[in-house]
Amino acid sequence: MFASTLLEQWENHEFSETLAIHSLINPNRITVPSSPDSYEQYELIEKQMQSDYQGRINAITSELQQKFPNNTYSDDLLFSSYFLSKDRNYLRRLIQEYPNSDHTAEAKFLLSQPAKLN
DSSP states (O other), X not given: OHHHHHHHHHHHSOHHHHHHTGGGTOTTSOOOOSSOSSHHHHHHXXXXXXXXXHHHHXXXXXXXXXXXXXXXXXXXXXHHHHHHHOOTHHHHHHHHHOTTOTTHHHHHHHHHSOOOOO
């Protein structure tokens, strides 16, 4: 599944490798330098890439839910999306849309914890 591959790439590979294949995620994004000149530039590139990854995963999740409403993967994508974005709305959606998911208890636990500011 493409979305799982995206998450695995983001979480488990070096920034330079992820940057090198980034045009596959968002071909419309302006090309960024492969060697950031400053830490601020590095942070900006990382945030852009993270946003692009999350946007692509959201699109895949929506398409999967529309074409296959009873699939067993959308809850996994919502749960993983929380960890990529730290957006607690993914946990809320998981609980609401997939109350019998194997991630529901953990999502409820995470929502019961104080939100961390980044």
